[in-house]
Amino acid sequence: MAIKVVERRPLTLAERSYLPQIIAGLKVTWDNMVRPAVTLQYPDERPAIPTNYRGVPTLVMDPNGREKCVSCQLCEFVCPPKAIRITPGEIAATAENAHVEKAPKEFEINMLRCIYCGLCQEVCPEEAIWLQSQYSMTGTSRESMVNNKAKLYELGGTLPDGHHKWDKKKEEAERQAHEGH
Amino acid sequence: MEALLHDLLLNQAWYFTAARGLTAIIILMSIAAYAVLLERKASAWIQGRIGPNRTNHPLIAWIPGLGTFLMKGGFIQPAADGLKFLFKEDALPGHVRKTYYVLAPIIALAPALVVLIMLPFGKLPTGEAISLTQHADVGVLFMFAVSSLGVYGIALAGWSANSKFPFLGAVRGSAQLISYELAMGLSVLTVFLAASAPGQDHGLSLVSIVDAQNGAWNILYHPVAALVFLICIFAETNRHPFDMPESETDLVGGFHTEYGAFKFGLFFVAEYGHMIIGSSLFILMFLGGWHILPWVPTLGTGVVASLLGVAAFFAKLCFFLFFFVWVRWTIPRFRYDQVMRIGWRVLLPIAVLNLIAYFLYYALTGAR
Numbered sequence: 017m018a019i020k021v022v023e024r025r026p027l028t029l030a031e032r033s034y035l036p037q038i039i040a041g042l043k044v045t046w047d048n049m050v051r052p053a054v055t056l057q058y059p060d061e062r063p064a065i066p067t068n069y070r071g072v073p074t075l076v077m078d079p080n081g082r083e084k085c086v087s088c089q090l091c092e093f094v095c096p097p098k099a100i101r102i103t104p105g106e107i108a109a110t111a112e113n114a115h116v117e118k119a120p121k122e123f124e125i126n127m128l129r130c131i132y133c134g135l136c137q138e139v140c141p142e143e144a145i146w147l148q149s150q151y152s153m154t155g156t157s158r159e160s161m162v163n164n165k166a167k168l169y170e171l172g173g174t175l176p177d178g179h180h181k182w183d184k185k186k187e188e189a190e191r192q193a194h195e196g197h
Numbered sequence: 198m199e200a201l202l203h204d205l206l207l208n209q210a211w212y213f214t215a216a217r218g219l220t221a222i223i224i225l226m227s228i229a230a231y232a233v234l235l236e237r238k239a240s241a242w243i244q245g246r247i248g249p250n251r252t253n254h255p256l257i258a259w260i261p262g263l264g265t266f267l268m269k270g271g272f273i274q275p276a277a278d279g280l281k282f283l284f285k286e287d288a289l290p291g292h293v294r295k296t297y298y299v300l301a302p303i304i305a306l307a308p309a310l311v312v313l314i315m316l317p318f319g320k321l322p323t324g325e326a327i328s329l330t331q332h333a334d335v336g337v338l339f340m341f342a343v344s345s346l347g348v349y350g351i352a353l354a355g356w357s358a359n360s361k362f363p364f365l366g367a368v369r370g371s372a373q374l375i376s377y378e379l380a381m382g383l384s385v386l387t388v389f390l391a392a393s394a395p396g397q398d399h400g401l402s403l404v405s406i407v408d409a410q411n412g413a414w415n416i417l418y419h420p421v422a423a424l425v426f427l428i429c430i431f432a433e434t435n436r437h438p439f440d441m442p443e444s445e446t447d448l449v450g451g452f453h454t455e456y457g458a459f460k461f462g463l464f465f466v467a468e469y470g471h472m473i474i475g476s477s478l479f480i481l482m483f484l485g486g487w488h489i490l491p492w493v494p495t496l497g498t499g500v501v502a503s504l505l506g507v508a509a510f511f512a513k514l515c516f517f518l519f520f521f522v523w524v525r526w527t528i529p530r531f532r533y534d535q536v537m538r539i540g541w542r543v544l545l546p547i548a549v550l551n552l553i554a555y556f557l558y559y560a561l562t563g564a565r
Contacts (some may be wrong), residue, residue: 019312038524039529041527041528042524045243045523045526045529046523048242048244048245049242049243051241051245053241
């Protein structure tokens with residue numbers, strides 16, 4: 017393999033005087049100065065949040081206003097920092113959505129423990145828990161940083177749902193009951 | 198005693214002296230305050246930020262348009278900064294030499310104020326120089342002598358703080374001042390060599406130097422001297438890239454590490470005061486003082502011409518204060534050994550050779 021000798025040029029007088037470099041540097045800073053500022057004045061201006069952002073975890077309802085969580089507790093078990101605590105509850109037999117059978121009686125997410133990993137959203141078979149766009153979570157006490165069920169639904173709201181899993185199940189059960197007997 | 202007081206109250210000269218002193222303090226403080234604002238704003242612009250744009254006062258905010266403009270421009274920020282310094286707890290550390298510790302910021306500021314009084318910054322229609330004193334012709338020798346005293350404040354602060362980083366800063370500051378004072382004086386000599394003939398009155402007067410720049414400015418005839426002087430005023434004012442006594446990255450805060458509240462504020466004002474003086478000297482000696490443009494004759498001797506001259510001087514001063522800031526946020530600090538090498542082995546020989554060259558040229562050709 018041929019050896020290529022690179023000439024190691026000593027610094028020229030101009031380079032040793034620093035001056036051309038300083039003038040070039042002044043030009044760089046001048047260019048920066050006339051460029052518009054990139055500051056986002058935060059409380060007044062808010063950043064644009066991308067749709068796949070992983071913000072504060074929330075519980076959502078389906079378009080019919082039914083709570084989607086069936087308190088299977090998969091999220092509670094998968095949660096790495098153990099931030100989720102679910103108290104399972106029954107749905108009354110007289111209720112309109114009695115066929116769903118179960119719903120959380122209480123659902124707490126401790127935002128002091130939450131690490132925003134999104135595993136709860138990934139593991140949820142009902143697509144009931146979503147990490148949405150809220151990025152700023154503040155409170156004045158430890159208790160206020162624990163989101164209870166009401167707060168979680170308030171934060172979550174309603175998301176569009178393409179499956180209507182439980183409606184289909186109900187229809188199917190009704191059809192079978194109708195045909196079979 | 199009563200007679201003395203009576204004399205004092207009736208003596209007009211005394212009033213004028215007091216008024217002059219007060220004016221010098223007000224001018225220096227307000228220019229320094231707004232130089233700090235310029236520093237904060239320009240550094241923000243260079244770094245792609247906006248800079249101070251929140252401070253406001255309800256009475257000013259109430260004015261439509263102007264109130265918002267003043268707030269966005271940060272023009273009320275200096276008042277907030279000053280008040281902050283004033284109302285902070287003025288802690289006196291237990292390990293300092295108290296008398297000298299308190300004395301140091303005053304000694305740092307006083308020379309800046311004294312020199313400011315001597316500074317001519319315009320010309321009256323009668324042909325006299327506009328200055329805070331009638332003796333503006335005392336000249337550049339006095340200014341150099343007094344403004345160099347500012348380093349005693351730094352040295353005293355470093356020594357009395359009784360702590361190693363301030364001490365190192367003070368030692369560096371003193372060494373730097375000694376190194377750059379020589380080159381500075383020699384570069385100035387070439388200008389005065391050109392401006393004053395033998396036997397002429399006011400040989401070292403700044404006013405006559407400015408008058409001599411009626412046509413071309415000295416920077417065109419003495420570019421090397423101007424460059425050396427410019428580098429030296431950066432070193433003398435302890436500004437980047439020569440802020441050896443402060444160098445916050447290696448000396449915590451340098452000479453003012455142990456200072457807080459208004460004493461630190463005084464050091465701050467003194468630094469800006471020296472910037473103002475250094476830039477003014479450069480403007481007077483190399484940039485035509487109150488002449489508006491090179492080869493542009495002044496518009497007669499009327500009041501308008503006077504005012505235009507003063508405005509030209511202040512415009513140049515503002516540019517220079519901006520230039521100090523611009524350089525500060527452009528280049529990093531020199532290492533201490535580099536500072537010494539530049540001072541002794543580069544600037545001093547250049548200044549000496551430059552002086553000899555001009556001296557020989559004038560001696561052989563007889564030209565002025």
